[in-house]
Amino acid sequence: MKQIYAKILKNENLGNGFRRIGIAAPYLAKNAKPGQFVELRCSGETDPLLRRPFGVHRVTKGGIELLYEIVGRGTEIIARKKPGEILDLIGPLGTGFVLPSGKPTAILVAGGNGVAPILFLSEVLAKKKVKQHVLIGGRSKSHILCEKDFKRCGARVSVTTEDGSKGHKGLVTHILKELLADNGPKPAAIYACGPTGMLKAVANIARTHRVSCQVSLEEKMACGVGVCLGCPVKVKRGHGLCGTGYEYKMVCKDGPVFDSEEIYWE
Amino acid sequence: MKTDMTVKIGTLKLKNPVMVASGTFGAEYRKLIDVGSLGAIVTKTITLKGRAGNPPPRVAETSSGMLNSIGLENRGLDDFIRNKLPLFPSGKTALIVSIAGDKETEFIQMAEELNKIKKVAAIEINLSCPNVKHGAREGLVAQDEEASYNIVRAVRASTKLPLVAKLTPNVTDIARVAVAVEKAGADAVLAVNTFAAMAVDIDTKKPKLGNVTGGLSGPAIKPIALKMVWDIYNKVDIPVIGAGGIMNYCDAAEFMLCGASAIQVGTATFVNPNTACEIAAGIGKYCAENGVKKVSELVGNINIGAL
Numbered sequence: 001m002k003q004i005y006a007k008i009l010k011n012e013n014l015g016n017g018f019r020r021i022g023i024a025a026p027y028l029a030k031n032a033k034p035g036q037f038v039e040l041r042c043s044g045e046t047d048p049l050l051r052r053p054f055g056v057h058r059v060t061k062g063g064i065e066l067l068y069e070i071v072g073r074g075t076e077i078i079a080r081k082k083p084g085e086i087l088d089l090i091g092p093l094g095t096g097f098v099l100p101s102g103k104p105t106a107i108l109v110a111g112g113n114g115v116a117p118i119l120f121l122s123e124v125l126a127k128k129k130v131k132q133h134v135l136i137g138g139r140s141k142s143h144i145l146c147e148k149d150f151k152r153c154g155a156r157v158s159v160t161t162e163d164g165s166k167g168h169k170g171l172v173t174h175i176l177k178e179l180l181a182d183n184g185p186k187p188a189a190i191y192a193c194g195p196t197g198m199l200k201a202v203a204n205i206a207r208t209h210r211v212s213c214q215v216s217l218e219e220k221m222a223c224g225v226g227v228c229l230g231c232p233v234k235v236k237r238g239h240g241l242c243g244t245g246y247e248y249k250m251v252c253k254d255g256p257v258f259d260s261e262e263i264y265w266e
Numbered sequence: 267m268k269t270d271m272t273v274k275i276g277t278l279k280l281k282n283p284v285m286v287a288s289g290t291f292g293a294e295y296r297k298l299i300d301v302g303s304l305g306a307i308v309t310k311t312i313t314l315k316g317r318a319g320n321p322p323p324r325v326a327e328t329s330s331g332m333l334n335s336i337g338l339e340n341r342g343l344d345d346f347i348r349n350k351l352p353l354f355p356s357g358k359t360a361l362i363v364s365i366a367g368d369k370e371t372e373f374i375q376m377a378e379e380l381n382k383i384k385k386v387a388a389i390e391i392n393l394s395c396p397n398v399k400h401g402a403r404e405g406l407v408a409q410d411e412e413a414s415y416n417i418v419r420a421v422r423a424s425t426k427l428p429l430v431a432k433l434t435p436n437v438t439d440i441a442r443v444a445v446a447v448e449k450a451g452a453d454a455v456l457a458v459n460t461f462a463a464m465a466v467d468i469d470t471k472k473p474k475l476g477n478v479t480g481g482l483s484g485p486a487i488k489p490i491a492l493k494m495v496w497d498i499y500n501k502v503d504i505p506v507i508g509a510g511g512i513m514n515y516c517d518a519a520e521f522m523l524c525g526a527s528a529i530q531v532g533t534a535t536f537v538n539p540n541t542a543c544e545i546a547a548g549i550g551k552y553c554a555e556n557g558v559k560k561v562s563e564l565v566g567n568i569n570i571g572a573l
Contacts, residue, residue, distance in 0.1 A: 003540065046537075049485070051325050219323070220325050220327070225294040227291060228324035230334060232319065232324060232339075
């Protein structure tokens with residue numbers, strides 16, 4: 001991990017509050033692994049104060065891209081930044097996805113802005129010639145992102161929207177259930193990023209079908225490096241300090257990617 | 267002209283007046299900054315036995331500030347000595363260990379153990395722990411002069427290490443508590459810990475912290491913390507260590523002019539890990555530009571004119 005001052009190459013509008021920012025950062029391009037994130041400082045001012053974590057969305061030649069949704073004042077400030085401006089960021093942080101060995105099939109599940117780290121994963125899996133089936137879910141048509149990018153990676157893509165405005169109507173987990181219920185060869189792994197409810201449902205399905213599953217979690221963070229202990233997630237541990245079957249791990253340092261079986265889902 | 271940056275906190279001599287505050291610094295930062303340029307590192311508060319900490323969310327952002335309610339998560343004294351302490355460099359940067367407990371006996375046991383470890387330069391007593399009286403919790407120890415006095419005195423009797431007493435700002439008159447810990451034998455008083463605070467998400471109507479309330483830190487609290495340091499400085503003879511929203515060398519110089527012999531950087535490290543190192547360099551430059559030969563000349567050197 002390093003603290004880097006990197007030049008913005010582009011900051012494009014993907015519509016409906018989603019944007020993609022590209023920065024020149026050879027160090028990150030070389031060292032970032034799918035599932036890892038960076039902590040970005042919104043401005044030199046004290047308000048908003050804390051850095052914002054973003055999963056690495058894609059590695060480009062000599063840099064990285066981040067996909068983000070404008071959800072508050074921090075992301076509003078980032079959205080106004082112009083190419084040529086300098087960004088202060090720390091990364092790569094956290095653990096990444098554990099990639100499957102060999103050339104099996106992987107199912108990638110992305111809900112809403114959860115596509116951000118999943119695309120980077122897809123691009124790396126494509127290079128490893130892993131067969132991929134990507135399931136993208138969102139509230140409506142405008143929340144479905146990166147469909148073309150995944151197809152470019154050679155992935156089979158299924159889209160679901162809650163309102164039926166694009167793809168199948170319903171939840172992305174419905175498709176996942178159907179896929180695994182098929183009597184065909186089982187996928188080697190499921191990788192998922194999205195809202196907690198979706199991740200919990202994906203974890204349940206994975207358990208039912210005995211497929212290994214990794215989930216990328218989100219939590220409010222301060223330091224991003226494991227110092228402040230501000231971003232806990234409950235994990236199963238019999239000998240935990242709580243004495244109640246769980247203990248805390250930190251999303252920033254121990255995660256953000258966890259084996260779904262490790263999480264103490266509530 | 268090169269300024270003498272050393273400061274003395276009781277018997278503890280620091281290479282410069284800049285420390286990183288408890289709970290905001292860990293060995294992880296070795297990868298990002300030059301730890302050796304700091305005056306001191308204060309480690310995250312440990313308790314005798316491990317504590318699980320509070321449920322999430324544990325942090326929330328407010329205007330120019332940050333709320334936290336970590337709940338003293340730590341794995342206990344033994345784990346700290348075995349697994350955490352070796353990760354910190356032993357050198358000219360002093361290592362100060364922050365301790366807390368529910369009972370006097372826990373403080374004593376920790377102080378005795380730490381007293382044996384050469385690498386430990388001083389003990390910081392985190393008095394912002396529950397004040398257990400007659401089996402019932404009555405606020406924080408640091409909100410009670412007598413309870414604060416008793417804990418500091420007990421620790422004083424069990425170690426030769428310099429003692430820093432960390433006070434809560436959530437009191438009517440912080441100087442009275444400072445006087446109490448001075449009488450009890452503290453070598454320095456540290457002001458301030460976080461301000462009790464909360465925030466609510468109006469859409470979900472839920473508190474932004476899992477513990478409902480927490481402590482506010484960051485630049486939002488700086489002017490209040492500064493005034494508390496000034497109040498304490500005027501009432502005690504032991505060194506005061508200033509903390510609360512320090513973001514840059516200007517803030518640090520303000521605290522020193524109001525009576526702080528040294529300062530701690532906390533929340534600012536999350537914003538920019540290099541903040542404390544930049545402040546150490548910045549104070550040096552400020553002194554050089556203002557013809558200050560010894561950094562300690564700044565302490566209490568506020569110009570309030572004729573009174």
